[in-house]
Amino acid sequence: MTRKVKIPVSTVGRLSIYLRVFSQVAKTQGTISSKGLAEWTGINSAQVRKDLAYFGQFGRRGVGYSIQDLKAQITSILGLDREWNAAIIGVGHLGTALLMYRGFGSRRFKVTAALDTDPDKISWELEGIRIHDLADLAAVAREKRIEIAILSVPAEAAQEVANQVVAAQIPAILNFVPVRLVVPKHVLLRDVDLAGELEALTYAMRKR
């Protein structure tokens, strides 16, 4: 079950999508066909079969895939068989929205701390989560066992804050700031590019 499988990044993104579908579909059915999964996700069924074959899952003709089995495997592959502690750094509008975002908790991400530099925000609680002084990042990261720093700070502060995250030995950063950060190779960095999401839409609109 915890076999480590090497999977292309694009497939990993689709596994997240499949997992979401399973949560909805499992209420009413025990198996799903590649065609069914394709319909739910909008991904073509050949791609679905190819993705599931990566970890040795082959649907049975006329029966399809066991949802429970697929769910367990994908959960394990995505590292979601345990909880991950995250901290939100920068409690402006986006940080607040992320603190309140309901999609994290249901997917094994636990936001256990928030940090900011604004004295008017420090020591307050939002959604039951205390806002700490960013200057205390290293101590907070240790105490709360933070594994993922979610960055939503102003662009001009982003690199400096990223340096503090690295110094605090937090191993991964999810970066919402539209700035290219430089971090050491041992730190995992993923950029969420909101304008990039719009570009995927305009590409499709332009093709029409």
Place this chain on the structure above:
Amino acid sequence: MTRKVKIPVSTVGRLSIYLRVFSQVAKTQGTISSKGLAEWTGINSAQVRKDLAYFGQFGRRGVGYSIQDLKAQITSILGLDREWNAAIIGVGHLGTALLMYRGFGSRRFKVTAALDTDPDKISWELEGIRIHDLADLAAVAREKRIEIAILSVPAEAAQEVANQVVAAQIPAILNFVPVRLVVPKHVLLRDVDLAGELEALTYAMRKR
């Protein structure tokens, strides 16, 4: 220049990334090698060459690619050779963050309207953008020529609001709500899955 090229979705995402790099690199250099572009983006150079070959770009040995030429082609492929009008529906924390997001304007996305149902928000302006009553969506969409609806409403309202977007003949939706929406085939729908972004990180962390 405006030749319509068919490109896999995963490549489209990388084109957005290349475009961002060009904006930074163009200040100091006129050409870039696939190796250079690989270093800036973290994407391997074989993949970079494959991506650029999709639209007939081949680097010259020892010279590399012309940044200006690549930039023009990718801009056109992504439909960014003109402006796109977007409306933000739901002006809560996330909607406000999106209204203030600096990354859109620099990439040819113009948020020209915001809409909400809260009487305390309607008629106010935020970042110079008027907040309209969601009940007036069709009229606002027509007047402001809205082509993209950015959805940041509460989960329980999302499908109903998506129906209103469809009725208002807005052709595309960027959905930030962690809910699977049902829309007619002629409406383009793209989900931004924030928890999915975290899963891509935990997948990588688990592999270590």
